[in-house]
Amino acid sequence: MTAPAVLDTAALTRHLVERGLISSPLDVEVHGLAGGVSNDVVVVRAPGFDAVVKRALSRLRVTEEWLADPARLGTEGRALRLAGRLAPGVVPAVIDLAGGYLVIERAPRTWRTWKQDLLAATVDVAVAERLGRVLGRWQRATAGDGDVAGAFGDVTAFGQLRVDPFHRTVAGRHPDLADPIHQTIEIMAANRTCLVHGDYTPKNVLVGSAATDLWVIDWEVAHVGDPTFDPAWTVGHLLLKSVHRPAAAPAYAAAARAFLTGLDAERPGAAALDPAQLIRQTGCLLLARVDGRSPADYLTAVGRGQVRSLGRGLLLDPPPTLTDAWERLT
Numbered sequence: 001m002t003a004p005a006v007l008d009t010a011a012l013t014r015h016l017v018e019r020g021l022i023s024s025p026l027d028v029e030v031h032g033l034a035g036g037v038s039n040d041v042v043v044v045r046a047p048g049f050d051a052v053v054k055r056a057l058s059r060l061r062v063t064e065e066w067l068a069d070p071a072r073l074g075t076e077g078r079a080l081r082l083a084g085r086l087a088p089g090v091v092p093a094v095i096d097l098a099g100g101y102l103v104i105e106r107a108p109r110t111w112r113t114w115k116q117d118l119l120a121a122t123v124d125v126a127v128a129e130r131l132g133r134v135l136g137r138w139q140r141a142t143a144g145d146g147d148v149a150g151a152f153g154d155v156t157a158f159g160q161l162r163v164d165p166f167h168r169t170v171a172g173r174h175p176d177l178a179d180p181i182h183q184t185i186e187i188m189a190a191n192r193t194c195l196v197h198g199d200y201t202p203k204n205v206l207v208g209s210a211a212t213d214l215w216v217i218d219w220e221v222a223h224v225g226d227p228t229f230d231p232a233w234t235v236g237h238l239l240l241k242s243v244h245r246p247a248a249a250p251a252y253a254a255a256a257r258a259f260l261t262g263l264d265a266e267r268p269g270a271a272a273l274d275p276a277q278l279i280r281q282t283g284c285l286l287l288a289r290v291d292g293r294s295p296a297d298y299l300t301a302v303g304r305g306q307v308r309s310l311g312r313g314l315l316l317d318p319p320p321t322l323t324d325a326w327e328r329l330t
């Protein structure tokens, strides 16, 4: 999917020439990529060059006012490098990071986001399992690592882009949920044990046709934090898709189970995953997608009501395990 480029293409072209990535400003094509709300994301093609370039926006493209520090682009570049070292081939390679531009390897043209597959009710449990496994590998490899904690200790962008617009906004709109939501935030702040992607959702997963074709992209809010955050986001999105396409709910549930099985299989050695916090985080995510600052674009009014009551239930009356949430969908 491409759209007209929004960023200053002349400045971008000059930058790429100065960095020695392209030899001439002639024959350069720039196309905007659909999907981003917090960055300009473009494909740049020139003779011998075909890559994706990101530039962070200070004001996000959502209806409500939402600002964030563009320095997060540097975090994304460093996190991609770390993630690629720990799990080769599961993230795009970083080609260059300088001058406010991040240049990364472009996925093959035939790849799509996993969100596209899920919305079409094409649910490949192998993708889910792989996504769980690779997350488990990142969690285990970074657990208790002082260097990683130092390099990814800043939670400013995570606060601006996740905790404020999601958890705190939802707590403001559901005063009766303030206690469990603030408990979630406090436990999250006290449990900073491993690398957290921060937006581990189907729209940030690119897949191709081979079983191993999978990239996790969009690491701008990566930080050392709570290991329940990423799995809650993935499973929460599978619950949202189940409300959106009830006929495929059993398939989404199977994907959630495969994801969590893959995660558990790779995690030994990392700190235990707190099941109660995982459920609370998922409740917060569900509510954020209906009453937070960037609501899901595909839910109907009825669907929003279902998501709201499911999210409230996860916080007020948690089930024994997260995947039991599927039994509450009617």
Ligand SMILES: Nc1ncnc2c1ncn2[C@@H]1O[C@H](COP(=O)(O)OP(=O)(O)O)[C@@H](O)[C@H]1O
Residues within 6 Å of the ligand: 033, 034, 035, 036, 037, 038, 039, 040, 041, 052, 054, 092, 104, 105, 106, 107, 113, 203, 204, 217, 218, 219, 220
């Ligand atoms: N390396 C890449 N190769 C191909 N497409 C990409 C790549 N990186 C991003 N995209 C496309 O651009 C979209 C937005 O990129 P993303 O990094 O998620 O930015 P944002 O932070 O704005 O969401 C993605 O959903 C995907 O469709």
Ligand SMILES: [Mg+2]
Residues within 6 Å of the ligand: 035, 036, 203, 204, 218
């Ligand atoms: Mg994204």
